[in-house]
Amino acid sequence: MTLNDRPLVIPVVLGSIRDGRRSHNAARIIHERLVAHGHQSIILDLLELDLPMFTGADAEEVHPGVVAFRGALAASDASVWLSPEYNHAYTGVIKNAIDLVDDELNRKPVAACGLSAGAHGGIRATEALKTVLIEMRALPIRDSVHFGEARALFNANGSLARPEFISRVDQVIDELAWHARALRWGRDTLPLPTRD
Numbered sequence: 001m002t003l004n005d006r007p008l009v010i011p012v013v014l015g016s017i018r019d020g021r022r023s024h025n026a027a028r029i030i031h032e033r034l035v036a037h038g039h040q041s042i043i044l045d046l047l048e049l050d051l052p053m054f055t056g057a058d059a060e061e062v063h064p065g066v067v068a069f070r071g072a073l074a075a076s077d078a079s080v081w082l083s084p085e086y087n088h089a090y091t092g093v094i095k096n097a098i099d100l101v102d103d104e105l106n107r108k109p110v111a112a113c114g115l116s117a118g119a120h121g122g123i124r125a126t127e128a129l130k131t132v133l134i135e136m137r138a139l140p141i142r143d144s145v146h147f148g149e150a151r152a153l154f155n156a157n158g159s160l161a162r163p164e165f166i167s168r169v170d171q172v173i174d175e176l177a178w179h180a181r182a183l184r185w186g187r188d189t190l191p192l193p194t195r196d
């Protein structure tokens with residue numbers, strides 16, 4: 001196995017903490033497909049991590065949720081960020097989580113995925129999220145999964161009522177993995193540009 005054949009580490013950030021949320025079903029499906037593709041993945045559930053609101057206080061640096069979140073992103077080769085669309089935007093908990101991160105996403109690809117009750121599957125949320133992730137020096141890829149009409153998308157047991165979404169998830173994973181391998185090689189091999 002060459003260095004770049006190592007399994008990719010691709011966590012899924014679950015950016016919905018709402019009571020009765022549906023996004024956890026979509027996050028689980030993405031996670032399951034990542035594992036099926038041979039990648040290492042965990043779900044970084046912002047509900048479980050219970051991150052503090054960012055204030056810049058020293059205590060935030062040692063908060064167990066912040067330590068776990070930043071540690072998982074630091075160890076990652078890429079990540080999938082799943083946000084429901086709330087008021088035409090990604091969620092506040094995702095923005096707070098980003099504000100708590102330092103350089104853990106630097107030169108790593110990201111797939112921004114969305115979910116919404118409407119037909120467009122959170123596209124306004126994902127497009128806005130990509131713009132913010134660029135500021136972290138992450139590299140959002142073009143492709144996303146947009147889980148639209150979410151109220152009818154999952155069965156009572158959380159399984160997909162529309163299995164055609166699986167092939168879209170698989171396409172996005174393949175795109176993300178290609179970028180992850182290329183950028184891992186780049187981070188391991190190429191000198192960084194100097195900055196003033």
Ligand SMILES: Cc1cc2nc3c(=O)[nH]c(=O)nc-3n(C[C@H](O)[C@H](O)[C@H](O)COP(=O)(O)O)c2cc1C
Nearest residue numbers: 016018021022023084085086087088116117118150
């Ligand atoms: C505060 C709030 C704002 C919402 N705004 C939108 C919206 O702008 N567009 C849309 O299609 N759905 C909107 N919805 C519906 C959500 O997309 C839908 O409830 C979805 O299931 C939310 O994901 P969640 O179940 O993980 O919370 C909104 C829901 C909430 C709770």
